[in-house]
Amino acid sequence: MKNSDFDWKPVALVPLLALLVFPLIGSGSTWLTLTVAGLAMGLIIFVIASGLTLVFGLMDVLNFGHGLFIALGAFVATTVLGSMSDWTQSDELWRNLVAVLPAMLVAMLVAGAVGLAFERFIVKPVYGQHLKQILITMGGMIIGEELIKVIWGPQQIPLPLPEAMRGSILIGDAAIEKYRIIAVVVGLIVFGALVWTLNKTKIGLLIRAGVQDREMVESLGYRIRRLFIGVFVMGSALAGLGGVMWGLYQQTVTPQMGAQVNVLIFIVIIIGGLGSTAGALIGALLVGLMANYTGFLAPKVALFSNIALMAAILLWRPQGVYPVANR
Amino acid sequence: MSANLLTLSGVHTHIGPYHILHGVDLVVPRGEVTLLLGRNGAGKTTTLRTIMGLWRASKGTLTFDGADITALSTPEIAERNIAYVPENMGIFADLTVRENMLLAARGAASEKQMDQQRLQWIFGLFPPVQKFWNISAGKLSGGQKQMLAVARAIVEPRALLIVDEPSKGLAPSIVNNMIDAFAQLKKTGVTILLVEQNFGFARRLGDSVAVMDNGVVVHSGSMLALSEDAALQNSLLGLAI
Amino acid sequence: MLNRLLSADLPRSRTLAILLLVLLVGLAFAPFLFPGVKALNVAAKVLIFIVLVASFDLLLGYTGIVSFAHTMFFGIGAYGIAIATTRLGPTWAALGVGLGSALILSFLLALVIGLFSLRVRAIFFAMITLAVASAFLTLASQLSEFTGGEDGLTFKVPEILSPSYEFMDEAFLGVMLDGRLASYYLLFVLAVVLLLALLRIVNSPFGRVLQAIRENEFRAEAIGYRVVVYRTISSILSALFACVAGAMLALWLRYNGPDTSLSFEIMMDVLLIVVIGGMGTMYGAAIGATLFMIAQSYLQDLLRLGSEATVALPWLSALLSPQRWLLWLGLLFVLSVYYFPTGVVGRLRLRSAARMSASGSRS
Numbered sequence: 001m002k003n004s005d006f007d008w009k010p011v012a013l014v015p016l017l018a019l020l021v022f023p024l025i026g027s028g029s030t031w032l033t034l035t036v037a038g039l040a041m042g043l044i045i046f047v048i049a050s051g052l053t054l055v056f057g058l059m060d061v062l063n064f065g066h067g068l069f070i071a072l073g074a075f076v077a078t079t080v081l082g083s084m085s086d087w088t089q090s091d092e093l094w095r096n097l098v099a100v101l102p103a104m105l106v107a108m109l110v111a112g113a114v115g116l117a118f119e120r121f122i123v124k125p126v127y128g129q130h131l132k133q134i135l136i137t138m139g140g141m142i143i144g145e146e147l148i149k150v151i152w153g154p155q156q157i158p159l160p161l162p163e164a165m166r167g168s169i170l171i172g173d174a175a176i177e178k179y180r181i182i183a184v185v186v187g188l189i190v191f192g193a194l195v196w197t198l199n200k201t202k203i204g205l206l207i208r209a210g211v212q213d214r215e216m217v218e219s220l221g222y223r224i225r226r227l228f229i230g231v232f233v234m235g236s237a238l239a240g241l242g243g244v245m246w247g248l249y250q251q252t253v254t255p256q257m258g259a260q261v262n263v264l265i266f267i268v269i270i271i272g273g274l275g276s277t278a279g280a281l282i283g284a285l286l287v288g289l290m291a292n293y294t295g296f297l298a299p300k301v302a303l304f305s306n307i308a309l310m311a312a313i314l315l316w317r318p319q320g321v322y323p324v325a326n327r
Numbered sequence: 328m329s330a331n332l333l334t335l336s337g338v339h340t341h342i343g344p345y346h347i348l349h350g351v352d353l354v355v356p357r358g359e360v361t362l363l364l365g366r367n368g369a370g371k372t373t374t375l376r377t378i379m380g381l382w383r384a385s386k387g388t389l390t391f392d393g394a395d396i397t398a399l400s401t402p403e404i405a406e407r408n409i410a411y412v413p414e415n416m417g418i419f420a421d422l423t424v425r426e427n428m429l430l431a432a433r434g435a436a437s438e439k440q441m442d443q444q445r446l447q448w449i450f451g452l453f454p455p456v457q458k459f460w461n462i463s464a465g466k467l468s469g470g471q472k473q474m475l476a477v478a479r480a481i482v483e484p485r486a487l488l489i490v491d492e493p494s495k496g497l498a499p500s501i502v503n504n505m506i507d508a509f510a511q512l513k514k515t516g517v518t519i520l521l522v523e524q525n526f527g528f529a530r531r532l533g534d535s536v537a538v539m540d541n542g543v544v545v546h547s548g549s550m551l552a553l554s555e556d557a558a559l560q561n562s563l564l565g566l567a568i
Numbered sequence: 569m570l571n572r573l574l575s576a577d578l579p580r581s582r583t584l585a586i587l588l589l590v591l592l593v594g595l596a597f598a599p600f601l602f603p604g605v606k607a608l609n610v611a612a613k614v615l616i617f618i619v620l621v622a623s624f625d626l627l628l629g630y631t632g633i634v635s636f637a638h639t640m641f642f643g644i645g646a647y648g649i650a651i652a653t654t655r656l657g658p659t660w661a662a663l664g665v666g667l668g669s670a671l672i673l674s675f676l677l678a679l680v681i682g683l684f685s686l687r688v689r690a691i692f693f694a695m696i697t698l699a700v701a702s703a704f705l706t707l708a709s710q711l712s713e714f715t716g717g718e719d720g721l722t723f724k725v726p727e728i729l730s731p732s733y734e735f736m737d738e739a740f741l742g743v744m745l746d747g748r749l750a751s752y753y754l755l756f757v758l759a760v761v762l763l764l765a766l767l768r769i770v771n772s773p774f775g776r777v778l779q780a781i782r783e784n785e786f787r788a789e790a791i792g793y794r795v796v797v798y799r800t801i802s803s804i805l806s807a808l809f810a811c812v813a814g815a816m817l818a819l820w821l822r823y824n825g826p827d828t829s830l831s832f833e834i835m836m837d838v839l840l841i842v843v844i845g846g847m848g849t850m851y852g853a854a855i856g857a858t859l860f861m862i863a864q865s866y867l868q869d870l871l872r873l874g875s876e877a878t879v880a881l882p883w884l885s886a887l888l889s890p891q892r893w894l895l896w897l898g899l900l901f902v903l904s905v906y907y908f909p910t911g912v913v914g915r916l917r918l919r920s921a922a923r924m925s926a927s928g929s930r931s
Contacts, residue, residue: 056691062691062694064694122902125906126905130690130691131632131634132905132909134634134691134694135839135843135901135905136902136905136906138836138839139898139901139902139905140898140902142836142894142895142897142898142901143895143898143899143902146892146894146895146898147895149891149892150883150886150887150889150892150895154891202429202430202436202437205422205426205429205430206430208419208421208422209419209422209426209430212419212420212421212422213417213419215381215401215417216413216417216419217430218381218400218401218402218405219379219381219401219405219411219413219417220405220430220431220433220479221402221405221406221433222402222433223400223402224402259832260702262698263698263699263702266695266696266698266699267695267699270692270695270696274691274692300707300710300711302706303699303702303703303706303707304703304706304707306699307696307699307700307703310696310699311684314692324421
């Protein structure tokens, strides 16, 4: 009996999309630029979506307010980076990193802390009631967004890239933005860390088991509620990190950005299958690539293209590309 | 130390609007195998789930080793070294056999920390568990899954095993394997509460028996006495042995 | 007679009945009772939102479906009127064409969305509708030649309805009898008729099946009702009513843009109203819409007072800023979902029922 019956079809979709689009774009260098941009965006979205999908898979809780943590992370970053301008304006990369890494860390801490409060006061009272969860988590997001406006003001704030991260490097004819490469690296690190935690640690084992059969995990003597709080906080922190990365990607931050990215996140986890980390990655990469390709080819239908993608995938696999067992 | 490890007194359980258990009185003596028999729908599985805290008793008390466990949560009950093998086995299909076992070993953070000697003993009882150690549990056959489920329950020493129909749907040869395994388990002194439809299984292993019907225990006594009284068997279970 | 009019869905609470009566009279005579442009605007918005929210209640409260695409149909109705009158001129024929095409488009879209819900679970469905609604919003801003883009479309309405048209030269009871008044009463009649129609729908056998499906889908299917068919019909009806509400909005404002009818904020407003008013009651839409519009218009003034009064504590002042009224509404919303799950109407009915059973047992 072989264990290597891994389902490769969904993974193949990513290069498939990239290849299908190539003749439409024509130029190799443009294709390369767009593909890297798409992968970078995709990985940022993955960072944000990974927490949400695990939270749903583990506790059947749908957090429509996940976007709040994205916005929060981004705004915190504006404050941190804003106060370290001598580090960000230097053109030495290591100096920039000394500013950016703490910004990311602080954003994660703040988002995680708010996530803890969010779980306790907004989510916990409505376990098991999907309708109320949808309503309340949306309400929570609105409250959070308004509080962001109180603290940082209602207008959009610029989040400029530190000096050394600006500009592009040339690969042949293709100009690849430096920041995009950094985003890809960070995204892959997060993915790697998640995969390692899920597969090589006992906590990861508990999460994977809990996603399949919560009751049995409790019957084995584990307090799944604590596990859930941990996953929720981690998910919020990751969303905060994603927010920082997204903010730097757009170089601007608005209080509504959470709600805007929310839609993309939902599309991603629907494509991926609620509860599946690998699915979230595939979904995120597809969405990121699609957004960039259509942004170039037919900008007016960019968002629709992602919805069409989602519809197509659901027609193929109604539960997402990697449905989680027992659901 | 009381003679009874687990006692249920007047336990009622409601599931939504349905009143399933109507005052169950049950004792599980220490160190013995207690059989819970009865027709389908008599309330056996509900009783087991109530013991494990998966359903909350609406009335009555449950006592384990002298302590009141009526209001405890499922993890708290499991922590008292009560292991549960549900009817559907509760195997995590996407995890490997090894991961299933590791999960059940609360004291071990990794495979190396598991009690190797105990593992060897388990492998002796259930060879497929060793054979398919790194295979996805979902790929095992029904009988192999059942063995894994029981193996999981004993991966660490437990005070009480609660097992729901371990022989259901298994081929006769595997059932015999299962009976032997349980007989060996019994020798280690662990207390077992077993729900079984297979009366042959029940008769070979059981020390005490409790028969349920319509959400109450209608007869309790020794297995020996029941197996010698054909008339009683007939009236309680509609079969003769 | 009242029974027949309300399709046997009586208020069942004296307080509620009184409130509804007050509301009806208030709205009927609003131009005379509350002079001034602002008050009339609030009243008109109440009428429009009563229809919009009641149609949402059909979907959420009676069928148990969460759909974020509701404002999309609202927008389709509004744009239908806007585009038709812009291109075909301010005639009744243009209104007909606009409304007609909007209704057809809504029907088709609702049909597709409703059928799609067969393949996916409720949670998926909610998320998908959110995505579709967002896409539609972007589309509306981008198809500028057609929809006026971000700036929207300003247009004229048929003469009788336009403010400059005067039926009589002198004022009647202090109010000018002009096209504005005519528009208002058109909206009023529409709102009353549509609400009664919705009451008729939810109290019909069809409505009962919807509620059965909401309670226990599995059972309904087992008894023999094709759940998908009922849900799709409910989704279509809800969309059609929302579409008409959108047309009402466009007629009143004589303007429509992406933010006027398609924005996420409007969706949230609808959710807030239906929850605070009471899900699954229809009357909740009426009461909720009134409370909400009054709050929206006048609470902001209250907040402004509070904000100015607490200038000494900048944090508190910022929290009480009138622009942050959504914060307080959001809090109210969250608290309502917890403590007030049946909304105002539900609460009133419960109190009435308790009072009746208490007095019943006494006698």
